[in-house]
Amino acid sequence: MKYISTVKGEKYVIDIDQEGRITVDEQTYEIDVQFLSDSGVLSLLLDKHSIEAIVEERDDTWEVLIHGELYTVLVQDERAFRLEKEQGTSFDVSGDAIVKSPMPGLIIDILVEAGQSVEQGEKVVILESMKMENELRSSRDGVVAHVYVSPGASVEKGQALVAISSPPSDQS
Amino acid sequence: MKYISTVKGEKYVIDIDQEGRITVDEQTYEIDVQFLSDSGVLSLLLDKHSIEAIVEERDDTWEVLIHGELYTVLVQDERAFRLEKEQGTSFDVSGDAIVKSPMPGLIIDILVEAGQSVEQGEKVVILESMKMENELRSSRDGVVAHVYVSPGASVEKGQALVAISSPPSDQS
Amino acid sequence: MSREDLHSKKFDKLLVANRGEIAMRVIRACHELGIKTVAVYSDVDRKSPHVRYADEAYNIGPAPARESYLNIDKIIEVAERSGAEAIHPGYGFLAERATFAQACYDAGLVFVGPSPYAIRVMGDKLEARRTVREAGVPIIPGTELGLDDGELLEAAPKIGFPLLVKASAGGGGRGMRPVHDPAGLPDALDSARREALAAFGDGTIYLERMISEARHIEVQVLGDFRGNYIHLGERECSLQRRHQKLIEEAPSFVVDDEMRGQMGAVAIEAARSVGYVSAGTVEFLVDKGKRFYFLEMNTRVQVEHPVTELVTGVDIVQEQLRVARGRMLRYSQDDVKLHGWAIECRINAEDPYNEFLPSIGTITTVILPTGPGVRVDTGVFPGYEVTPYYDSLISKLICYGETRGEAVLRMRRALEEYRIMGVKTNIPFHQHMMDSHRFLSGSFDTNFVEERFSMSDREAPDALQAAILATLVAHRQGQQASQIVAPGERDTSNWKWLSRWERLSR
């Protein structure tokens, strides 16, 4: 069965054809994968090279911990991959990039207002959580389309705080 | 609900009446028990005294690990306890004590033969397992009623090796 | 009445007024000395290891610290109810509140730490500076207490830029702002005061010369009730981010025997100036010319105390307990010999690839590194929830080697072996640091992490393996699912449900 798996922006075409063999981007490897009971720990021998990993599903992607490094992998079978491609890259309904709260906390300050231009990496919100002030930044150049919260507000993890649309010069 | 729980030959009458209270042999304790996810680990606060334990079911009894020590507990509700009492203490169908193999291994030697008298603690079988010769002993004084295996035999864990009946003088 | 009659006595039961790894650390030390322990816990900590490993445990209220771990009345009440005769405050929470130490004394409880007087003096940065300066300890030039904004703006040019705005009651970098030119000063005064007021209820601030390319090096001291003092050498703590220490080591790359002796003697003088008892740490800034200046004294056990334990062999927490029981220090200065090298990495629940933002969630798997030269001090477990209520430190990984090189190599090995799943951790940051030439050569200062260290050049050598593993697990999930779902009915929208089924069937 063929899958398209994406990690760190890189796509791998992975074909699990039969027991003990796997083809990745047309290179074939001998594999032996073992699941350790209960713990989510896996042992992979890939052409005899040993990798221990923990694999867990989270928010429709797979988190894979190898040698201290956490990889987030999107695994799609061919059909799901084609479907998404036809729809185009789903960014947001309106095409805006959304700055979300990465954790529960308290809004200390909103550093931008609607209509203002921001650069990628620019601070937009100050959030207090875990006894620390955290600066949340814009993930792209653009214009602030909407500010959803006010200073003093308590927010949940994943809550939308600020929407940033692409800058005028980029619009077609 | 009332239970009779037996550990190390001692019987405790335990009444779990309601959330947060337990009565053991007519003494009442405040309890707070928490199950840690997945691991079988429990945290008990018994009148604020903290005990961490692992509890697992095995062969119809409960194994409880506390502070390095493993306790095997038989838990019976009142009905099951009464039922067993009516049947009398089940020793073996014929009333014989059975020397069983505690692990898989190879019979090196049988040191007794049928009809022979043995004392409690007397060696009856030599079993090789895990690169060691292990001596299996009689759990009581008695007479060898039956020898089920021969030297050289491979045996499984729990397999009956020798049956020992109570000694003539003890028989009614 | 002598001082020890007032503040120490033999005790057999101790309350630990803390949580997490430091509560575990204290409980273990008590256990080893035959002292019974009483844990206190907030509603979200019922399952925490410190509750499970203590002899007794009492709930002291809701998750927010001010309603539980900062609730002095409640904690004293539990001590009295449980029959505890002493209290160890750990670090953080109430550890450096003179009012808490005083409340313990007033209740007839031994406070495992220095006197309320010593805590108060050293807790007030300006008074601390004044006190140790009189004892001959070098301090960084700065302003006095109680100046208003106008006076501070006026004083600034005399101190010179760059300078630091600091909160008198501050700690851990909170209420501190670096200012590089006069224009930035007013804003910095405002924000430092606001943060200090929020965090400590005290908005008093002052200015201090900023030492550039400075190292943060601290000296561990121990004192007993007989006026005996020893120091246990220094710890190098320059690797910080936003004034939060991330990696500490002992000894320091830049301190030789002579300098160690000098710093140790000065640190002891600082401790003596307030009649210090128990374990304390004198923090210094060290400039390029190896001149050192008193920064502050932490009147409690430090997070990073294990590195000193590993190179001296002295169990600092046990020594605190012995002293609090009225015993003399077990060691004289001559007994203290440094041997080998130790490094500590603070494992935090935060994302090193995304501005070190705290990572909230439930820890699902923990596999500890072990074997030669590896120590782990931790208070988390599978099922533990990292919440916003407490700090993000989930574990301390400490490695020992005969040489610094050996300690670094061992740390690399241990970081690789350590598996924590469910939240993001800064383990990749530590790995990247252990690989960096600057760290290996020991040439770094307190600005190194923030200004000259980046995660963006870290390679991800196992991306292919990660892709394969995720795909194999997803495939297996699909295969298992197809045994219970008719093939025609199966589509990707089922996957989420299948995942639940998969978890059930494990």
Added chain:
Amino acid sequence: MSREDLHSKKFDKLLVANRGEIAMRVIRACHELGIKTVAVYSDVDRKSPHVRYADEAYNIGPAPARESYLNIDKIIEVAERSGAEAIHPGYGFLAERATFAQACYDAGLVFVGPSPYAIRVMGDKLEARRTVREAGVPIIPGTELGLDDGELLEAAPKIGFPLLVKASAGGGGRGMRPVHDPAGLPDALDSARREALAAFGDGTIYLERMISEARHIEVQVLGDFRGNYIHLGERECSLQRRHQKLIEEAPSFVVDDEMRGQMGAVAIEAARSVGYVSAGTVEFLVDKGKRFYFLEMNTRVQVEHPVTELVTGVDIVQEQLRVARGRMLRYSQDDVKLHGWAIECRINAEDPYNEFLPSIGTITTVILPTGPGVRVDTGVFPGYEVTPYYDSLISKLICYGETRGEAVLRMRRALEEYRIMGVKTNIPFHQHMMDSHRFLSGSFDTNFVEERFSMSDREAPDALQAAILATLVAHRQGQQASQIVAPGERDTSNWKWLSRWERLSR
């Protein structure tokens, strides 16, 4: 051609011809030195940590050791196939087979250990005795090799009773029989010969005077290819059961500096007599008068090497690897200083309340002790099956303290923290030993465990708590079950099924 050209060279990839904790130990040391590792595994060890932590792993056959871990051809073949340039044998299996060391050399592989010659001489107890005696090492009076039963019966009275029948090829107590009077000798000769023949394929036996109230004390030595030797002091290994060591410590209660120097010098002479290279251990019996006699030399790393590492700071396995790479010893004798005290408890899967019978089963839960002064070397994990194929050692728990007392208290704490579920372990035995006055006072000999130590006086203070906990879990199971089974239908026969349901629903 010099010796090091023949037997050592720089290598970057090493095959570990072992399993379990010692394979992990070697892999960790390689990892720290930047050497790539190749694991080999039998069919039942695919999931073992040594397979998961190595860089590469190869199956070498079925579970029985003679078809896998003892299969020299297969192991050499894997080394060649994987490009490994060296082999570390660990302990047990092929570690002391001269033929294996020779096969490595013949294949152009570095054998991390001494020469085949040294292994052969020291592996033959009689030849070893002859060789070291010529080097001036004191030995226990006994018979020569090659005597028949008649000659042995005749020689016995000259040696005196009690005496020991020993197998020339023996080890770990196998093929050894104590004989207290002439009448018992013929049977002892028979059974020792039979056991030796079965275990080693060599039934050669001899007699030796039995030293009563003897202590088993061994000296760790290290040698390099330049003929440099050092010793790392002694280990006290008297606490044994059936000649299997259970608890080891360093240093020994009975050895002072002078005696340590003497034993060390003698041990080095024994090593030098066979041109010994790498880590080795010279075992001595020490009698009541503190006279010591050469017992044998183990030509490999010992199970109990960590206690020496903790008190000397020397990483013995890393040192083995350095020497094998042709480097000189990192230390001279003057560099070696003992500091503190270390104790090791061997955690075996066996039932201390039932004749120490091995306990077979699947380990379900492992929670490691950690914190200050605690080291765990282990090769098991939740899901690991303890099988009859290999020995019952599942873990080594090693504790360090500044004093013996501190090490003991820490060991008590660590034993209590260590949770292993699924098989019975001898942890209660160790706990009982750590509580015993005889152990605390250091007054024990090699017969202490078997003759004067009983588990029957061990109290079980938590029986009530165990009863409560089991009942609560059983009750909860019943409660949960009642939600899916109609009340009328429920009876105890359902419980077993309910238990499965409970497991599924976790």
